[in-house]
Amino acid sequence: MGKRIGLFFGSFNPVHVGHLIIANYMAHYTTLDEVWFVVSPQNPFKTKKSLANMYDRLEMVNLAIKDSDRLRASDIEFSLPQPSYTIDTLVYLKERYPDHDFVLIMGEDNLAGFQKWKNADIILRDYNILVYPRPSYKAGELIAHPAVTRTDTPQMELSSTAIRKAIQAGQSVQFMTPDTVIDFIEKKGLYSR
Template sequence: MKKRVGILGGTFDPPHVGHLIIANEVFHALCLDEVRFMPNRVPPHKEKKSGTSIEDRIEMIKRSISDHDHFKLETIEIEREGPSYTFDTIQLLKKQEPNHEFFFIIGADMIEYLPKWYRIDELMKIIQFVGVKRPPYNEKTSYNVKLIDSPEIFLSSSILRERIRKGISCKYLVHDKVLDYIEKNRLYRT
């Protein structure tokens, strides 16, 4: 029987409770064996850099998922040079792990952006997309995206970076271990 694996990609800069909620909801709704958190090296759709290193983002993901046995870190995009195109990544994953069935998890912000994805029509043929609501974005699309009911939380990494920069508490918005790492390393201060 094929192992059922969810892939949640993103910059995770920083990872927050919204990411964990989405991963947990999809994990249970689709009876997955695991969910992999896959940080991008160079996200093709984002221009602004936060100033954190890849190593910082990896460490924060590890801390975020440390207390969930079925959440894993997937470094395939970090290990590759150049833009992190999902089409290339999924082709490589399927080649490396042919006995796995992959599900690509996206929020409504990315559902709206699907028409602009690199080789989207071909990508839709090789993987099942799973979408979750994310206010204020619209999850309606002509693409084949399996929608999952999930508690909605209006939270983004950019909101958290701004709060930290202003000295506003992020308690309960990120895992305590992540908050500790951010504070010790003075991330997002300027």
């Protein structure tokens, strides 16, 4: 029996409560059955040096969602050619899981620049996109596209960058990310230098 799977792409460097709230909202308040956190090995637009090891980032997602029955962590892009483009991942997932219906999850900020993506027109033709609002961002004209649905996901002004900076400065990040993730970061010495 096929499921509707929401694909939430990101570096998750580290995963935080903002990501978790978005994923949980999408899994419970939309037509999706599950949400998969697709951990990116390397975003074509980000430099590699600021990224924690991809297996550490995957493990932090697994630790953060271990109590959820509708959220999954996916390392699907780890084995695909680098840098990974969303269209290639979608085609690969469709071949591997032909019964599932895959839906993209993205923020308004990403939707605004979506036309620059590789094969954006094909993605819009073949896939639905669930958009979550981002404070101080405009979604642009694509928000009116029939493949795009804007959701009422709660908004949060929290970023992985802010968490990394706080850790570097020796400040508390309690409640910004689950305790299991904080323990893992401390044990591994991530982001502290």
